[in-house]
Amino acid sequence: MLQGYRALDLTSGEAQLCGRILADLGVEVIQVEKPGGDDGRNRGPFYQNEIHPEKSLWGFFLNANKKGITLNLDSKDGIAIFKKLAKDVDFILESSPPGYMATLGLDYQALASICSPIIVVSLTPFGQDGPYKNFKASELILMAMGVFMFGTGDPDRPPTRINYPLALISSAVHASSAAMIAHYHSTKTGKGQHIDVSAQAGVPWFTANVGAWWQMARVELMRTGPYVARRPDLNTRFIWPCKDGYVIFQFYGGVVGSRSNKALAQWIKEKKMGDEYFHSIHWDALDLYKVSQDEVDKLEEIAGAFLLTQGRNELVEEATKRGVILGYISQTGDVFQNPQLLSRNYWKNIEHPQLGRSIQYPGYFAKSSRFEYAIRHRAPTIGEHNPEIYAAIGISSDELFRLNQAGII
Amino acid sequence: MEKALEGIRVIDFSWVLAGPTLTRCLGDFGAEVIHIESATHPDVIRTSPPYNGGKQTINNSGYWATYNCNKYSVNINLNHPKGSELVKRLVAKSDVVVENYIPGTMDKWGLGYEELAKIKPDIIMVSVSLFGQDGPYKRRFGFGAFAEGMSGVSNLVGWPDRDPSNFQLVIGDAIVPFFGVTALMAALEHRDRTGEGQWIDVNQLEVCSYLMTPLLLDYSINHRETTRCGNVSPDSCPHSVYPCAGKEKWCAIAVCSDEEWRNLSEAMGNSSLGDDPRFSTFANRKMHEQELDRIISAWTVQFSPGDLMHKLQEKGIPAGAVLSGSAITDDPQLQHREAVWYMDHPEIGKFGYYTMPFKLSATPAEPRLAPPCMGEHTEWVCTNILKMPIEEFIALLNEEVFV
Numbered sequence: 001m002l003q004g005y006r007a008l009d010l011t012s013g014e015a016q017l018c019g020r021i022l023a024d025l026g027v028e029v030i031q032v033e034k035p036g037g038d039d040g041r042n043r044g045p046f047y048q049n050e051i052h053p054e055k056s057l058w059g060f061f062l063n064a065n066k067k068g069i070t071l072n073l074d075s076k077d078g079i080a081i082f083k084k085l086a087k088d089v090d091f092i093l094e095s096s097p098p099g100y101m102a103t104l105g106l107d108y109q110a111l112a113s114i115c116s117p118i119i120v121v122s123l124t125p126f127g128q129d130g131p132y133k134n135f136k137a138s139e140l141i142l143m144a145m146g147v148f149m150f151g152t153g154d155p156d157r158p159p160t161r162i163n164y165p166l167a168l169i170s171s172a173v174h175a176s177s178a179a180m181i182a183h184y185h186s187t188k189t190g191k192g193q194h195i196d197v198s199a200q201a202g203v204p205w206f207t208a209n210v211g212a213w214w215q216m217a218r219v220e221l222m223r224t225g226p227y228v229a230r231r232p233d234l235n236t237r238f239i240w241p242c243k244d245g246y247v248i249f250q251f252y253g254g255v256v257g258s259r260s261n262k263a264l265a266q267w268i269k270e271k272k273m274g275d276e277y278f279h280s281i282h283w284d285a286l287d288l289y290k291v292s293q294d295e296v297d298k299l300e301e302i303a304g305a306f307l308l309t310q311g312r313n314e315l316v317e318e319a320t321k322r323g324v325i326l327g328y329i330s331q332t333g334d335v336f337q338n339p340q341l342l343s344r345n346y347w348k349n350i351e352h353p354q355l356g357r358s359i360q361y362p363g364y365f366a367k368s369s370r371f372e373y374a375i376r377h378r379a380p381t382i383g384e385h386n387p388e389i390y391a392a393i394g395i396s397s398d399e400l401f402r403l404n405q406a407g408i409i
Numbered sequence: 410m411e412k413a414l415e416g417i418r419v420i421d422f423s424w425v426l427a428g429p430t431l432t433r434c435l436g437d438f439g440a441e442v443i444h445i446e447s448a449t450h451p452d453v454i455r456t457s458p459p460y461n462g463g464k465q466t467i468n469n470s471g472y473w474a475t476y477n478c479n480k481y482s483v484n485i486n487l488n489h490p491k492g493s494e495l496v497k498r499l500v501a502k503s504d505v506v507v508e509n510y511i512p513g514t515m516d517k518w519g520l521g522y523e524e525l526a527k528i529k530p531d532i533i534m535v536s537v538s539l540f541g542q543d544g545p546y547k548r549r550f551g552f553g554a555f556a557e558g559m560s561g562v563s564n565l566v567g568w569p570d571r572d573p574s575n576f577q578l579v580i581g582d583a584i585v586p587f588f589g590v591t592a593l594m595a596a597l598e599h600r601d602r603t604g605e606g607q608w609i610d611v612n613q614l615e616v617c618s619y620l621m622t623p624l625l626l627d628y629s630i631n632h633r634e635t636t637r638c639g640n641v642s643p644d645s646c647p648h649s650v651y652p653c654a655g656k657e658k659w660c661a662i663a664v665c666s667d668e669e670w671r672n673l674s675e676a677m678g679n680s681s682l683g684d685d686p687r688f689s690t691f692a693n694r695k696m697h698e699q700e701l702d703r704i705i706s707a708w709t710v711q712f713s714p715g716d717l718m719h720k721l722q723e724k725g726i727p728a729g730a731v732l733s734g735s736a737i738t739d740d741p742q743l744q745h746r747e748a749v750w751y752m753d754h755p756e757i758g759k760f761g762y763y764t765m766p767f768k769l770s771a772t773p774a775e776p777r778l779a780p781p782c783m784g785e786h787t788e789w790v791c792t793n794i795l796k797m798p799i800e801e802f803i804a805l806l807n808e809e810v811f812v
Contacts, residue, residue, distance in 0.1 A: 047626075130742045132742040140727075145742075163565040248554050335625060338559060
C-alpha cells in the first residue's frame with residue numbers, strides 16, 4: 001500500500017471519488033469542507049430516509065477511508081491556513097470552475113511555490129479551457145454531449161440516460177489514474193504537475209466502436225432498445241424478459257456461438273417447445289453476418305417464449321451446465337447474495353458508532369497478492385479531524401475555538 | 410517531452426476491450442507496450458467491423474485500431490513450447506505483464522504469476538477479468554455485459570414501463586482498465602521502494618459493484634430498489650431530452666434551481682410561464698412535469714440542438730446537444746481537447762484515435778505509434794530487446810513459433 005503520502009481534497013460531488021480511490025490505496029486523504037459541511041451532504045438517498053448531513057449514502061461511499069476537516073476558503077484567514085496545510089502534501093484535488101482557484105490565489109503555480117513536488121488534479125465537466133469551458137453541466141448534459149445517450153434507449157422515444165451518474169463518476173476514476181501516473185513520475189523525478197480532467201472527454205470511451213463507424217463508414221450508430229445492431233440492417237435481441245426478471249442472451253456467430261445456439265435449441269427441444277422450422281435449423285451454417293432480419297425474428301420468437309417460462313437463476317445455472325452463453329440482470333438485492341462475491345469475501349462490515357451499528361459495504365475495487373485496496377473506515381463526520389489536523393500545523397485548541405467562532409473552521 | 414512512464418516495459422497479452430484500454434493508457438504515457446498476439450487466433454476485435462474501405466483485412470478494423478495505438482505487435486505461438494520460453498525471456502526484461510484471458514489461461518501456458526515471478530521476482534502482473542481470479546464463477550465465459558448485469562447496472566438504463574435498454578456501449582469494459590492503471594501505479598511505486606512485485610486482480614463485477622455502493626446501501630438499509638427512470642431526476646425539473654428541428658435531433662436540458670427555471674421561461678420569450686403557479690417551485694414543476702415537458706418540446710422543436718444549447722447556456726441554463734458519433738471528431742470542445750489523435754496507418758489511412766480524458770502538464774500523453782500491423786515488430790523485438798542472433802530468429806521462424 002502507499003504510505004506516507006497525503007492529499008488535500010477540495011472537491012465536491014462525484015469528483016470526491018478520486019480522493020476515495022487514493023485513500024483506498026493508502027494515501028492519507030483529508031476532505032476539506034466548508035464550515036457546516038459540503039453541499040453534497042444534502043444528497044439523497046439517506047440512511048433510514050432521514051434527511052441529515054451525516055446520513056447521505058453518497059457521502060458514505062465517496063468519503064470512506066478519508067479524514068475530514070472544515071475550512072472557509074472564502075476568507076483570508078482560511079486561505080492562510082490552507083497554505084500552511086498545503087506545505088506538506090503530495091496531492092491537491094479540486095473540482096471548482098476553471099479559473100476559480102486562481103481567484104483564491106491558489107492556482108497551480110502558487111501551490112507549486114508552497115509545496116514541491118505537488119500534483120494538482122482539477123476535475124471539471126469540460127476541462128480547463130476551450131469554447132465550452134464555462135458551460136453549465138449536469139450528469140444529463142454530459143451524457144448527451146459525451147455521445148452516450150444517442151446510443152441508449154428505445155428507438156420510438158427520446159435518447160435516454162442511465163439512472164446513475166456515470167459520466168461524473170467515471171471522470172473521478174480517470175482522475176485517480178492520472179493522479180497516480182503523475183505520482184509515479186514524481187517519485188522518480190521529484191517533479192510535480194497539473195492535471196486537467198474533462199468529464200465530457202471521458203464519456204466517448206464508453207462508446208466502443210461508435211467513433212470508428214463514423215470515421216470509416218459515415219454510420220451513426222443509434223439506440224436500439226433491448227437489441228444490438230449487428231449490421232446496419234440487422235438488430236438482434238440482447239436483453240430478454242424471463243419469468244422473474246431479465247436475462248442477457250443473443251444468437252451468436254462463430255464456433256463458440258454456434259455451440260451455444262445449438263445447446264439452447266436442444267434445451268428448448270427437451271422442454272417440448274419450438275416448432276419444426278426451429279428444430280430443423282443447421283446451427284453450424286447459420287452466419288449471423290448474413291442472416292436476414294425475418295429469419296432472426298423467427299428464432300427470437302421461439303427463444304423468447306422459452307425464456308419466459310424460466311426464472312433468471314435457474315436459467316443461468318442450467319445455461320452454464322449446457323454451454324449456453326447467457327447472463328442475468330441482477331436486482332439490487334441479488335448482488336448481496338452473489339455466490340462469487342461471497343466466496344471472495346467481498347463484503348466488509350464497517351462500524352458507524354454514531355448510528356450504533358455496522359454497515360456492510362462493497363469491500364474493494366481491486367486486490368493483489370500483497371494488498372486488498374479495501375474500505376477500512378467510514379466517511380468522516382463534519383470537521384471530525386479538525387483537532388488532529390490543525391494541531392499538527394500548530395493551531396492550539398484555544399485558537400481552534402476562536403477560528404470556529406469566526407466561521408473560518 | 411518527458412514521458413511519465415519512460416523506461417517501463419509492458420508485456421501485453423490483452424484482447425477485446427478492457428485489457429487493451431489499460432495498456433493503451435500505459436503506452437500513451439510512454440511505457441513500451443509489447444503486445445503479444447497470434448495470427449492464427451487473432452483478437453476477435455481485430456476481425457470486427459468497421460473495416461477501412463469496407464473489405465476486411467487483419468489490419469484494417471477501426472474498432473481494433475481505436476484501442477491499440479502506441480503499442481508494438483509481436484506474433485508468438487503460445488501453444489508451442491518455444492513460444493512460452495520466448496515470452497519468459499521477454500518477461501525477464503520487463504516490468505509489467507497485463508492479461509485479460511479467462512482466469513487459468515495463463516497458467517495453462519505455464520505463464521501464470523507464480524511462474525513469471527520465478528523468472529522476474531519483482532514483476533507486476535495485472536489480470537483483468539469479468540469475475541475475479543478465484544471463486545465459483547472464475548472460469549465462466551461471457552462478455553462485459555454479464556458482469557454489468559450481475560452488478561445490476563443494466564437495470565438502470567431505459568424507461569420504467571419498458572424492458573431495460575441495451576446500451577450500444579460498454580460500461581465495465583471502459584471503467585475497469587482505469588482501476589487497473591491506478592492499482593498498477595501504486596504497485597510500481599511499491600516495487601521501486603521495496604523491490605517487491607505483485608499480482609493484481611481487478612474485475613468488472615467487483616468494480617461495478619463498488620461503484621454501485623450508494624444504491625446497494627439504499628437497498629440494504631432502506632429496502633429501496635433503484636431502477637431505470639427515463640430521463641427524469643428526483644431533484645431537477647424540467648430535466649429531459651427535448652426534440653429539435655430535424656430527424657433524431659435532440660437537446661438535453663437540466664434545470665437545477667428556480668432561478669434557472671425563470672431564466673428558461675425568459676429564454677422561451679414567455680416570462681408569464683415563469684410566474685405560472687403550476688411551475689413556480691420545484692415541487693410544483695415536478696407535479697406538472699408532463700405538461701411542462703410538452704410546453705418546452707413545442708418550443709424547442711424550432712431550433713437546431715447546437716443553437717438551442719448556445720442560446721440556453723448564454724442564459725446560464727445547463728443544456729447540451731445530444732451528440733452522435735460524428736461529434737467525436739467534430740465537436741468544438743472535444744476538438745479543443747484533442748479527443749482524438751490523427752495518425753497515418755498503411756492500411757487504415759488517416760484515422761482519429763480516442764485520447765485519454767486527462768492532460769498532464771509536464772508529461773503529456775503523445776501519439777507515437779499507429780496501431781501495429783499483425784506481427785509488425787516480431788523481428789525487431791527479438792533482435793533488439795532479446796538480442797537474438799538472426800540465425801536463431803530464422804530457426805524459430807521455420808519452427809512456426811512466430812504465428
